[in-house]
Amino acid sequence: MQPNGTSDQNVATKAMHPYAARVFREVSERVPWEVEFLQAVQEVFETITPVLEQTTLYEEESVLERLVEPQRVHAFRVVWHDDAGRVRVNRGWRVQFNNAIGPFKGGLRFHSSVTLSGLKFLGFEQTFKNALTGLPMGGGKGGSDFSPRGASDREIERFCHSFMTSLYRYIGAEVDVPAGDIGVGAREIGYLFGQYKRLTETFSGVLTGKGLNWGGSKLRPEATGFGLVYFAQKMLERRGEELAGKRVSVSGFGNVAWGAVKKATELGAKVVTLSGPDGYIYDPEGVSGEKIDYMLELRSSGMDVVQPYAERYGVEFHAGRRPWEVPVDVALPCAIQNELESADAERLVANGCKYVAEGANMPTTPDAVRILRQGGIVYAPGKASNAGGVGTSGLEMAQNRTNQTWTAERVDTELRRIMTDIHDMAWDAAATCGNPGDYLQGANVAGFLKVADSMVDQGSV
Ligand code: GLU
Numbered sequence: 001m002q003p004n005g006t007s008d009q010n011v012a013t014k015a016m017h018p019y020a021a022r023v024f025r026e027v028s029e030r031v032p033w034e035v036e037f038l039q040a041v042q043e044v045f046e047t048i049t050p051v052l053e054q055t056t057l058y059e060e061e062s063v064l065e066r067l068v069e070p071q072r073v074h075a076f077r078v079v080w081h082d083d084a085g086r087v088r089v090n091r092g093w094r095v096q097f098n099n100a101i102g103p104f105k106g107g108l109r110f111h112s113s114v115t116l117s118g119l120k121f122l123g124f125e126q127t128f129k130n131a132l133t134g135l136p137m138g139g140g141k142g143g144s145d146f147s148p149r150g151a152s153d154r155e156i157e158r159f160c161h162s163f164m165t166s167l168y169r170y171i172g173a174e175v176d177v178p179a180g181d182i183g184v185g186a187r188e189i190g191y192l193f194g195q196y197k198r199l200t201e202t203f204s205g206v207l208t209g210k211g212l213n214w215g216g217s218k219l220r221p222e223a224t225g226f227g228l229v230y231f232a233q234k235m236l237e238r239r240g241e242e243l244a245g246k247r248v249s250v251s252g253f254g255n256v257a258w259g260a261v262k263k264a265t266e267l268g269a270k271v272v273t274l275s276g277p278d279g280y281i282y283d284p285e286g287v288s289g290e291k292i293d294y295m296l297e298l299r300s301s302g303m304d305v306v307q308p309y310a311e312r313y314g315v316e317f318h319a320g321r322r323p324w325e326v327p328v329d330v331a332l333p334c335a336i337q338n339e340l341e342s343a344d345a346e347r348l349v350a351n352g353c354k355y356v357a358e359g360a361n362m363p364t365t366p367d368a369v370r371i372l373r374q375g376g377i378v379y380a381p382g383k384a385s386n387a388g389g390v391g392t393s394g395l396e397m398a399q400n401r402t403n404q405t406w407t408a409e410r411v412d413t414e415l416r417r418i419m420t421d422i423h424d425m426a427w428d429a430a431a432t433c434g435n436p437g438d439y440l441q442g443a444n445v446a447g448f449l450k451v452a453d454s455m456v457d458q459g460s461v
Contacts, residue, residue: 227388
């Protein structure tokens with residue numbers, strides 16, 4: 001799925017508190033081309049009006065002006081050799097967004113679509129998401145426009161080593177702890193870690209998503225998808241429903257989708273779709289058993305297509321289409337930003353879908369979010385519902401700091417608790433604002449208060 005810009009980028013300032021509207025206008029004028037970043041800022045600013053109406057403290061302390069400015073952005077070129085011996089050049093970034101509540105923390109994304117604007121949006125979102133986990137982690141994001149698609153293992157190794165050579169001075173277990181994201185999985189984290197270790201002569205918890213033999217946490221690969229389903233379970237429970245027996249559509253087929261399918265299936269739901277940039281598959285029997293393991297094979301093929309699933313299991317493949325046209329009870333967008341647009345939202349509403357929980361970061365456009373909510377669909381934003389990945393990264397950091405290795409059961413129990421707490425925190429914050437059940441407002445308000453109050457406590461830095 002390719003990210004798309006959104007049409008209603010700058011129109012909703014009316015819904016904002018005047019202070020937020022002014023800061024939003026200033027940012028829009030300063031970086032009008034950073035479309036995704038502005039989209040993320042707008043979404044947060046539109047929902048924190050009740051907080052800004054209650055106190056002028058944040059305005060007096062210029063908290064919003066500070067919140068939208070990354071603490072520091074590292075930009076560098078990444079030079080590497082391909083298998084043919086040619087010198088190749090990519091761009092690399094690390095956006096250290098906010099460290100008010102802990103070291104910068106967030107993934108690295110390797111994908112041809114990566115831009116500084118995209119990473120700023122992701123770092124901004126990460127700041128609130130990490131705050132919601134209740135763990136001491138600030139927000140950051142990084143990556144490169146390098147696409148691992150079609151690259152050989154050796155090329156990926158050389159790329160990762162070069163990337164880390166440019167980055168290693170600026171990260172550290174107590175400074176900034178990167179992890180995986182799209183295009184960065186266990187293999188890439190291994191190469192990045194190896195180079196960090198070689199350059200610094202230290203063995204530390206500088207990255208999360210590490211291998212189990214060398215400091216990684218059990219369940220980290222599954223955590224984002226598992227956490228998403230635990231969150232969805234809570235959403236249903238609150239409304240007296242259960243996940244078992246529900247039809248679920250999932251987009252993507254990578255790490256998040258895999259974990260979500262695994263857990264949803266285990267809990268008795270039926271996942272009927274998966275998707276890739278090439279289209280989606282519809283499996284009416286449900287993606288279960290060895291088909292879930294096959295997702296891993298599909299991913300490691302490096303081809304970034306889902307069609308082979310249809311051929312292998314004899315199910316429908318819809319080229320160039322998105323899975324949101326399939327009637328389901330629950331939709332879990334797990335691919336990439338802005339992959340669920342207005343027309344998709346209208347179809348979900350028309351087909352009687354009742355819940356949308358985001359596994360990806362900002363997969364739903366602002367227009368689509370409005371349509372879903374007006375259509376009566378219960379909607380959970382990624383910064384709440386996909387926080388289980390980074391939450392488990394936080395558990396990996398805790399294990400590294402104390403030289404411990406927790407059992408899978410312990411990690412799973414902690415993950416469930418984190419997701420339950422985020423659900424309840426978002427619920428309570430929304431109720432305080434007079435909008436019970438509004439997870440978007442609840443997550444933004446709860447995350448904002450934690451970060452903003454920490455910034456105020458620490459003075460004008
Ligand atoms: N990339 C994941 C996210 O978007 C995980 C980040 C991490 O574990 O640091 O939250």
